[in-house]
Amino acid sequence: MKLIILIVLSILISIVISGPAQSKITTTRGISNVYSKNDINNIKKFVSGKYNGNTKFYGETLKDTFYGVGVLTRIGETIETSKEICKQTKEQLKQNKFSDIELVFNGVSILSELKCLQGESSLGNEQQLQELLKNKLENGSLLEKTQAINIYFTLSTAKAIDSKTVSVIDPLLPQTVTSMVSLMDEDGTFKSVSTDDEGNLQNTAAAYFALARLSHRLKSNEVDKSVAKVVNKIDTVLASADETTDSLYFNDLSTTSSLLHGLLSLASVNEKVADIISNKQINQISEYLLRQKNVETLSDAYHLIVALKRCQKNSISQPISLSLVKSIYSPSGLNDIRVRVTDIFDQPIESSVLINKVVSSKSPRSTPIISGKEMKFQSSDNSFVVDLSNENLKLGSYNFEFKVQPVDTDSYKSVTNIQIITITGAVTINDMKLSYAPKSDQLGSPKTTNEVQFGQKLPLIEIPSNNVARIFFRIASEGQPYQAQQVGIRFYSPAREAVVPATFSADAYSYTFTNKDACKILGCQSGNYQLDLIIGDQSITPLQWNFGEINLKFNQSTIPTNRYPEQLPISHNFRPAEKRPPQSVSSLFTLLVLSPIAIFVIGLLFVGTNLGRFPTGMGFIYTMGFIGCVSATGLLIVNYWLQSRMDVTLKNLALLMIPLVFFGHKSMSYYSNLSSSNIKKD
Numbered sequence: 001m002k003l004i005i006l007i008v009l010s011i012l013i014s015i016v017i018s019g020p021a022q023s024k025i026t027t028t029r030g031i032s033n034v035y036s037k038n039d040i041n042n043i044k045k046f047v048s049g050k051y052n053g054n055t056k057f058y059g060e061t062l063k064d065t066f067y068g069v070g071v072l073t074r075i076g077e078t079i080e081t082s083k084e085i086c087k088q089t090k091e092q093l094k095q096n097k098f099s100d101i102e103l104v105f106n107g108v109s110i111l112s113e114l115k116c117l118q119g120e121s122s123l124g125n126e127q128q129l130q131e132l133l134k135n136k137l138e139n140g141s142l143l144e145k146t147q148a149i150n151i152y153f154t155l156s157t158a159k160a161i162d163s164k165t166v167s168v169i170d171p172l173l174p175q176t177v178t179s180m181v182s183l184m185d186e187d188g189t190f191k192s193v194s195t196d197d198e199g200n201l202q203n204t205a206a207a208y209f210a211l212a213r214l215s216h217r218l219k220s221n222e223v224d225k226s227v228a229k230v231v232n233k234i235d236t237v238l239a240s241a242d243e244t245t246d247s248l249y250f251n252d253l254s255t256t257s258s259l260l261h262g263l264l265s266l267a268s269v270n271e272k273v274a275d276i277i278s279n280k281q282i283n284q285i286s287e288y289l290l291r292q293k294n295v296e297t298l299s300d301a302y303h304l305i306v307a308l309k310r311c312q313k314n315s316i317s318q319p320i321s322l323s324l325v326k327s328i329y330s331p332s333g334l335n336d337i338r339v340r341v342t343d344i345f346d347q348p349i350e351s352s353v354l355i356n357k358v359v360s361s362k363s364p365r366s367t368p369i370i371s372g373k374e375m376k377f378q379s380s381d382n383s384f385v386v387d388l389s390n391e392n393l394k395l396g397s398y399n400f401e402f403k404v405q406p407v408d409t410d411s412y413k414s415v416t417n418i419q420i421i422t423i424t425g426a427v428t429i430n431d432m433k434l435s436y437a438p439k440s441d442q443l444g445s446p447k448t449t450n451e452v453q454f455g456q457k458l459p460l461i462e463i464p465s466n467n468v469a470r471i472f473f474r475i476a477s478e479g480q481p482y483q484a485q486q487v488g489i490r491f492y493s494p495a496r497e498a499v500v501p502a503t504f505s506a507d508a509y510s511y512t513f514t515n516k517d518a519c520k521i522l523g524c525q526s527g528n529y530q531l532d533l534i535i536g537d538q539s540i541t542p543l544q545w546n547f548g549e550i551n552l553k554f555n556q557s558t559i560p561t562n563r564y565p566e567q568l569p570i571s572h573n574f575r576p577a578e579k580r581p582p583q584s585v586s587s588l589f590t591l592l593v594l595s596p597i598a599i600f601v602i603g604l605l606f607v608g609t610n611l612g613r614f615p616t617g618m619g620f621i622y623t624m625g626f627i628g629c630v631s632a633t634g635l636l637i638v639n640y641w642l643q644s645r646m647d648v649t650l651k652n653l654a655l656l657m658i659p660l661v662f663f664g665h666k667s668m669s670y671y672s673n674l675s676s677s678n679i680k681k682d
Contacts, residue, residue: 067302086116117158188233208262248284257303458548481507625663
């Protein structure tokens with residue numbers, strides 16, 4: 001009976017223990033940054049600046065225009081010159097006579113983005129288009145096959161292709177799936193053609209996207225099986241990524257964007273992909289993308305926006321950002337602590353926010369000061385607010401652990417995010433101003449002076465390259481000017497970082513710089529730079545305040561960063577050659593050293609040799625062994641003199657000493673015994 005009770009109890013305990021483990025909800029920390037409206041305006045200006053009014057294209061080629069149009073349509077920008085672009089694109093296609101598959105792909109994509117594909121035969125010359133698609137699907141490389149597939153599906157969606165072409169191309173699609181999958185290598189990457197030695201990630205990204213479209217269109221078990229083979233190799237492809245603590249990428253921005261696009265497309269037709277790609281990896285890729293804001297080419301701009309849009313809307317996991325409205329509070333302002341919860345494009349997400357715990361930044365493992373505090377949603381600015389004025393929070397920095405629970409749990413995962421909030425009453429920053437003007441004596445003009453309240457942040461400010469800029473502020477403690485021990489201004493971007501000291505004069509701090517000064521400290525790297533005020537003093541709480549963002553443009557070429565800077569050539573003064581005797585003296589000395597050998601050989605010729613008393617039996621063996629070891633030792637010394645090294649010579653000499661001593665001892669014993677026997681006979 002006792003045994004039965006024990007068995008029942010063990011079963012119950014196992015059920016209780018295993019139950020919560022199966023229902024455990026994993027959380028992430030979310031993303032630390034977003035692609036804001038300022039970022040969208042910057043990329044819009046960049047792309048619009050590439051438009052050529054003469055050619056009606058963005059950049060120099062149709063491919064550049066494909067990138068430019070792709071960016072503008074995806075950020076919701078209206079293209080006023082769309083009719084002219086469509087007209088020029090169709091002209092390019094007619095001139096090419098549908099012979100270049102890449103040009104046709106770019107052209108059709110542009111026309112599709114601008115809604116210029118209307119009705120059958122909208123491109124003209126359907127026969128040439130049909131032959132091009134058929135040829136590339138049957139005999140083209142992997143990229144050519146994928147471009148043909150995308151052209152066909154784009155035209156089909158727009159109903160801009162005739163039924164005859166459909167009847168020719170549709171039967172080729174299942175065979176195309178088979179031929180594409182056959183190009184997959186053992187590591188999961190795709191070759192361009194079967195004769196290639198190995199695949200690459202760009203081919204793999206294109207294959208993923210094309211196979212996802214084919215699977216969705218054909219809805220065939222055979223096609224699904226082929227796609228499943230590809231999905232089974234995804235983990236191997238992901239393993240080839242470059243990973244840091246908080247980011248993940250594949251080679252470069254273009255490859256990362258294309259591969260993410262392909263993977264998420266496959267996830268829409270095969271559920272197993274969601275089990276392979278984790279929420280953490282999506283967040284890591286998002287972090288990498290958000291560091292690529294300062295694009296320099298239309299290609300980078302396009303791939304950045306495409307990847308960010310796929311992160312924003314996908315079937316696996318959509319990144320969440322929790323950010324503080326303010327990070328620095330005075331004791332009187334603790335009744336209005338606010339955070340915002342947004343997606344990667346800074347759009348609010350419906351959710352609930354809870355303060356899990358609050359601990360001192362100096363001792364993060366200490367007992368929480370606050371725990372389980374719920375924040376209330378404020379629709380006026382889409383933020384969450386909490387009143388902590390009655391809590392025991394003294395001056396200092398605190399780690400606030402926030403837990404975000406989205407309402408749409410299918411699209412978003414729970415986020416646990418730690419933010420640092422500083423409560424300072426020791427010092428405050430007053431009269432923070434950022435001004436710029438063509439001349440130094442015009443810096444006080446209110447037209448070019450931007451003020452910001454302590455704890456808030458200025459919007460992006462673009463400083464012309466021919467202007468002088470000044471950052472001005474006062475540090476006060478209990479209403480009186482305060483001179484801190486260390487005060488610096490930090491300029492930083494994903495590419496560069498520099499900290500410069502602020503100058504104290506009378507009762508205020510300032511830092512004035514020209515475009516030339518900024519170029520020197522930032523390596524002439526154009527782009528957006530965050531501005532932080534950093535204050536350090538043993539009497540106050542260290543302070544770091546992100547008070548603004550500026551855009552700097554330099555006319556000089558960028559100075560590359562190098563961990564090992566170029567050094568001047570090292571010159572050596574060699575010791576003068578010592579005086580040596582003439583060559584004739586050296587030769588004479590060599591002859592004198594070798595003369596005993598010559599005398600020995602000549603003496604043998606005159607005196608002769610007597611082999612009558614040469615030992616026999618074991619004595620002969622011992623004697624020959626001894627002579628051989630002595631000869632080998634002599635040759636070893638000669639070899640060292642000519643070419644060998646000392647360590648090798650000593651090692652070999654040590655080995656020769658063993659048989660030399662052995663045979664020498666035996667030989668001496670033999671001759672000693674022989675002499676004793678001869679004496680007795682006498």
